[in-house]
Amino acid sequence: MIRKLSILCIIATSLVFSDIIKPEFAEDLRTTHVLFEWEQEPDAIEYNLQISDSFTFNNIITNINEETTSYIEKNNLDWDQNYYWRVRPIYNQSEGQWEEGYFSIQDRLLIDVDVNMINDTLVQDGVMIYSQFAPYFAVGAIDKWGNEIWNTQIAYMNHINDSGQMYGVNGQGVKINYNHEILWETPAGTDIDSHEVKQIPNGNYMAFVPTFQDGPISPEGNWAQYFQAIGYAVDGETNEFPWMGLRIVEFDQYTGQEVWNWDPFEHFTMEDYDIYEGTWWNAAFNGFFDWMHSNAFHFDEEESVIYVSHRHLSRISKIAYPSGDVIWNMGLPAQYNTGNDNICTELSFSFQHHIQLMDDGTLLFFDNGNLSELVMGDPDATTRIRRVRVIDNSYCETEWQYDLPTSLHGLGMGSVQLLDNGNYFIYTFGKDNNNTGEGCTLLEINPEGQIVWRATSQDLGAAWYRSYKVPSIYPEAFSVMANNYTLEDDGSPIILSTNNSISFTLHNKGGHQQSYQYSLSDIENPEFPMFNSEQGQIALAPDENVDLSFLANNNQLNSSIINLSISPIYHEYETKNFSFNVVADNSIPGDINLDQELNVLDVVLTINIVLSDNYNIIADLNNDGTNDILDIVQLINLIIDN
16 A cells, blocks of 8 residues: 555644635624635645625636635725635546635725826835824825725824834734734833834833933023912923933833843933923923933844934933943934934934934935924925934934925924835825824835825824835745645545655745744654654745655654644744644556566556546656646656556
8 A cells, every 4th residue: 555644634733724714704804905814635736716796606706726825815805795605626627615704895994195106117016004193093005096905993003114013002002914913012010112012033012111200490591480470480490390301211022121221310411401492381281391202213133223313302302221321312403402422413303203224324214394494494394304313423414315395394203214125115294283284194115216106184183193015915924735636535634745745835925025933843752753853044035935845764663743834933823733644655667567577567547537628647757747648658758667
């Protein structure tokens, strides 16, 4: 009898596989880009997937054939609709039975945008994600034509990294995914600022946490009379009014406990503060002085430093980690009261957002320019995109700059992202102090400063925080296909082991480059395993695939049970675990009657297989998934060679 590799079961993490996996039956979705997954079937060469808006499937919306066990539908589904789907295996000469599912797509949440596609050929592929907090809260994604394709209200998004991990705040600092799951959160009761939450290279999390200390009230503005009228001295010396700063806090990734912090009151002087942009008037209404309004940080592992943006000080700081020493402050000239020892004062940026360190060592940030009329002599407040290089921690060179039109000046918020194609993706609030301007606007511009794509909110009352362009809302999507997967004589699903080895094809189905960790272990014979324990890591580009092969170690064993685990390193919640019963395959290719010889009888049997339109993997000598004249010719040549 042919010795074979038998699959006892295939088990996904926390879920026993059924024939259809995603979407789950009757699942409510909040996306029109839907990921479909199903179980691999023995001997299937591909799969037929159909989607319909009718349970009778008399109106087929999507009808595709797919070689793997997953597919992302991006074009034909709509909001507030019910859908039915089914999938069947396609064999060499036949089709299998349908397995059916049902799901619904909920309502839209985002305000409509107007899109101006200026030059489609220069626009980078992807979807745009932004946090909308007015006229109501929502986080969502649009495609390049402005169509809403995903939304959530689970948290306020403030950061997405290159691997597709998403971070934000919902009262606590959180890590979330596109499946509306909270993957990590800060300890309950921790007061987390909403501007920035992210993981740092050691796996821990970092965020801003408010801290308060009494300080003086500035006497240098017309607010002084107001504060004096309600009983304050306002002499610039008496510590009589609460100042709010923002600590930078590192949280342990496992316990959530605070393991490191940087306190601005220990490193900055309270003699530096804004006196030009109305922050003291805001203090009168808030009951505290928002001294710093830190809104972004970037952790640089290579140099072990943190770059931090302090909006109300018009200051960017470089801070040593873990000592907390301030290496330099970059900001305005001394006469503007926000620091006497700032470097790169000639840049004259003000009230900036979204500081980032690029791979080439330059700093990229969004210069809101609230004080640009005062410090730069602009006729109107002007927002700029800045990319600068700091040399010897002392002076700066501007590598690239883009000045937004005054109608797109962003009084607050704002973000900028360098895309893979060299373009810059920009979000601006698009309003000034007088509440005039074009409103929330997304721009993609090329390095020459030409706008190639633009989207503007249809609601002038809208307000967004940040926006990111990402390849897909499925960074974690991947498939694993067992090779040489067929049926045993008793109908059990098996994998035929060839040359004492087994293999699986790993396929990255998401839009992001991803790294995967895999491990294989013999769980039935751990002391004298048929397959040694193996583990490794591999990176795949979008839509790239690779074969993972494992060589048998112990040829004395005819069977064993192994476990295979594959996990996207940055999306561990999508780990897939597989268990297999392994039986050695000692068959000879072409030996149809299993007599351990190749002779004319095998030729006759092979001819009969071809004429009957059946398939036999032993007769498939060229491994092309079919039995035909080429297999017969190859078999005859093998017999002649013998």
